[in-house]
Amino acid sequence: MIECISSIPIPMHGGQLRQIAAQFHIPQEQLIDFSANIHPNGPPQSALQALKAAVSRSELVRDYPDIESTDLRKALAAYAQVESSNIVISNGMVPLLEATLRAFSVQSCLLPVPAFSEYRKTLARCAVEVHAFQVSFAKNFHIDAEQLMSEASLYRCDAILLANPQNPSGVSWTQKDLRKLVRYAGEHNILVLLDEAFIDYLPEESLASLAPSISGLVVFRSLTKFFAIAGLRIAYAVAHDQASSRIQGNVATWPVSALACEAACHAVTDVEYSSHARTANQQELAWLRDHLVGIGLYVYPGTANYLLIRLPAGISAVALWRQLITRHCIVVRCCDNFEGLDGQFIRVCVRRREDNLKLLRALMSFA
Secondary structure, X not given: OOOOHHHOOOOOOOOOHHHHHHHHOOOHHHOEEOOOOOOOOOOOHHHHHHHHXXXXXXXXXXOOOOOOOHHHHHHHHHHHOOOHHHEEEEOOHHHHHHHHHHHOOOOEEEEEEOOOHHHHHHHHHOOOEEEEEEOOHHHOOOOOHHHHHHHHHHOOOOEEEEEOOOOOOOOOOOHHHHHHHHHHHHHOOOXXXXXXXXXXXXXXXXXXXXXXXXXXXXXXXXOOOOOOOHHHOOEEEEEOHHHHHHHHOOOOOOOOOXXXXXXXXXXXXXXXXXXXXXXXXXXXXXXXXXXXXXXXOEEOOOOOOEEEEEOOOOOOHHHHHHHHHHHXXXXXXXXXXXXXXXXXEEXXXXXXXXXXXHHHHHHHOOO
């Protein structure tokens, strides 16, 4: 019996095409994915070639990986402009966040929302009390550093967890404002946990290179989105020497495979790929935002590779999500299940012009 379309649940994360294809009875290859913020050109060719070459080396499959991930730590350190001793590697940001919470014995955390849903889940697993800080979409998700610190002090939080750029809004902090926040937090012995999963699109605003000199700051970065290697599951934390040692002590041994390390080393050293990815995204992001506004949609000032859209009154994000799939084979991120957002928001990633045009034509029939 075919499942009623109106009863199909909204996925908790983007990129769940296999699940969506099965539920809507649509071949997966026909779906155009705007829900996962992955670079549309795919992984660097240098990384794919390295991965193919690594598979043919039987020792990389047969033997245990380097327990220290030495080569990858060096490559990531050079990319983040820090020392290898400041780098902690794991299979995704969530294990690193959990390791950090345990390493610092965090008891109470201020969490600006809306935010990535795995933050709250991870905090809960580590028995950390969560105090949500509602960010106003009426103010384009701008966060006032002094107000954030005031809230953290009021609830006696010993940590603040936030992202730059924010997700799902795409709005970013300047390095200047973040440094101000970190300084205030340090004066109150509050640990700042900063997720820079999308900072590769605006590296000049990163705090990674400053983290080694600030004991109360841990920066999380990922190779998932920018380098389009989500399947390899590689993320890293940047922190002060002592902090990184404490975090490392809470990370499982051999957190990433030898094959993943080979590909990742080549990805972060591919300067041409990074430069082209930033330029191409900046141009297409501006084009897509202008055209979405042109058809009457409210688009927030995103700075990464995705845009948050507030739908006109009377249009349900859930209904639109379903109809875009059934009528156009387009999958957007319905934000109905983001804490702190109502049912009027969708998020779309920036794809190639051909796909972006299809999205615009599809949305025009609802706007």
